[in-house]
Amino acid sequence: MARARRIGILTAGGDSPGLNAAIRGIGKAAIDHYDMVVVGFRDGFRGLVEDRSVRLDRQLSGILTVGGTILGTSRDKPHRMLVDGEVVDMTGAVVRTYEKHRLDALVCLGGGGTAKNALRLVRAGLNVITLPKTIDNDIVMTDATFGFATALDVATEAIDRLHSTAHSHHRIIVVETMGHRAGWLTLGAGLAGGADVIAIPEVPYNVESMAEAIRRRVRKGSTFSIVAVAEGARNPEDAAAFAEAEARKRAASTPEEIESAVGALAAVEAAHAGNTLHLAGQLEALTGLESRVTILGYVQRGGTPSAADRLLATRLGSAGADLINEGVFGVMVAARGEGSEPVPLDQVAGKRKLVPLDHSWIVAARHVGTCLGD
Numbered sequence: 001m002a003r004a005r006r007i008g009i010l011t012a013g014g015d016s017p018g019l020n021a022a023i024r025g026i027g028k029a030a031i032d033h034y035d036m037v038v039v040g041f042r043d044g045f046r047g048l049v050e051d052r053s054v055r056l057d058r059q060l061s062g063i064l065t066v067g068g069t070i071l072g073t074s075r076d077k078p079h080r081m082l083v084d085g086e087v088v089d090m091t092g093a094v095v096r097t098y099e100k101h102r103l104d105a106l107v108c109l110g111g112g113g114t115a116k117n118a119l120r121l122v123r124a125g126l127n128v129i130t131l132p133k134t135i136d137n138d139i140v141m142t143d144a145t146f147g148f149a150t151a152l153d154v155a156t157e158a159i160d161r162l163h164s165t166a167h168s169h170h171r172i173i174v175v176e177t178m179g180h181r182a183g184w185l186t187l188g189a190g191l192a193g194g195a196d197v198i199a200i201p202e203v204p205y206n207v208e209s210m211a212e213a214i215r216r217r218v219r220k221g222s223t224f225s226i227v228a229v230a231e232g233a234r235n236p237e238d239a240a241a242f243a244e245a246e247a248r249k250r251a252a253s254t255p256e257e258i259e260s261a262v263g264a265l266a267a268v269e270a271a272h273a274g275n276t277l278h279l280a281g282q283l284e285a286l287t288g289l290e291s292r293v294t295i296l297g298y299v300q301r302g303g304t305p306s307a308a309d310r311l312l313a314t315r316l317g318s319a320g321a322d323l324i325n326e327g328v329f330g331v332m333v334a335a336r337g338e339g340s341e342p343v344p345l346d347q348v349a350g351k352r353k354l355v356p357l358d359h360s361w362i363v364a365a366r367h368v369g370t371c372l373g374d
C-alpha cells in the first residue's frame, strides 16, 4: 500500500486539556518526521460534513500549553446530525469531504462516543484512527486518557481549598465533580484531597451511612466534613432506574425504539439534576451541621494542561503518526505503560471503563477511613 501523504484531524466531544498538545504531537510528527500534509477540520464531525477546514502547519507552534482545542469541537454524530431542524444521516457528506481533500487517513481525538462514530466511518470505508481524550478517564483498553490528569489536579486543589473554609465554619461542604457515568475523577480527587466521604456512580450511596460517618467525625472532634460527589452518583433506587433506562437504550434496535429509549434515559437524567443540592440538604438535616455545595463544573476542563497530560498527548500523537505511516487503521492509539498500542476500534466503541470495586484507590480509601457511602 502507498504511504499516507495527506491526513485530516478533528477533535470531538467535550473539550479536554491536552487536545492541543495531541494535535501538535500528531501534526508535527506527520509533517516534520513523515513529510505529510495535515488538514484540520473545525468543530468535530460537523466540520467534516460542512467541509470547514484549515491547513495545519505554523498553527501547530505555541499550542502545547494552551487549553481547549484550536480546532473547536462539538458533540455532533455523522449518522445523526441536526440539519435545518431535522436529524439526518450525513455519513455520505463525510465521505465526500474525505475524498475531496484526498485524505489517506483521518485522526479523531475524542472519547467513547467519538470511537463509536469513528468505527462507523471505518465501516463506511475510511481510514480512521482515534486518540483517547477525556477528563472522565472512562475509555476501555487504555491505561490513561489525556485530560484526566489535569482535571484531577484541578479538582484536588479545589478540595484542598474547601477544607480550610469548611473547618473554619464547622460545615459540611459537598463538592460535585464531573466524570460522566464513571467515578475516576471524584475518587481520585477525593482520595488525593482527603475527602471524608466520597460518592461515585459505581457504589450507590446510602445517605444515612454518609451522615453517620460525619456524625462519627463530630464525636471525635472534627466538626466539619468534605463530601466529594460524582455528578453520576446515585442512591440505590435512582441507580436501578438509571440502569434500567440504559439497558433499554442498549437493547433498542428500531428507530422508534431508539427514540423512545433515548427519551426515557433523558427523563431519568433530568430527574437527577439538582441531586447534589438535595443530598447536601439531607446531610444537613441528618447531622445538624450546616451544609454548603460547590459544583466544580467546567473549571475542571478548562485551562492549561498539566505536564503529565502534555506528555501523554504528545507521545500518543506521535505514535498515531507512526501508525498512519505504517498503514494501521481502524484503531485507537492506547497508552500501555511507557509505550502505546493500537487497539481495534470495535473493542473500544460503546464500552465504558468504570472503577472496579476492588481497585486500589477504593481499597486505600476504605483503609484510611473514608466513607464511600455504602
Ligand code: F6P
Pocket: 014, 015, 075, 111, 134, 135, 136, 178, 179, 180, 231, 301
Ligand atoms: O465527558 C466530559 C464531560 O466533561 C463530562 O465529565 C460531563 O458529564 C460532560 O462532559 C459535560 O458535557 P457538556 O460539555 O456537553 O456539558
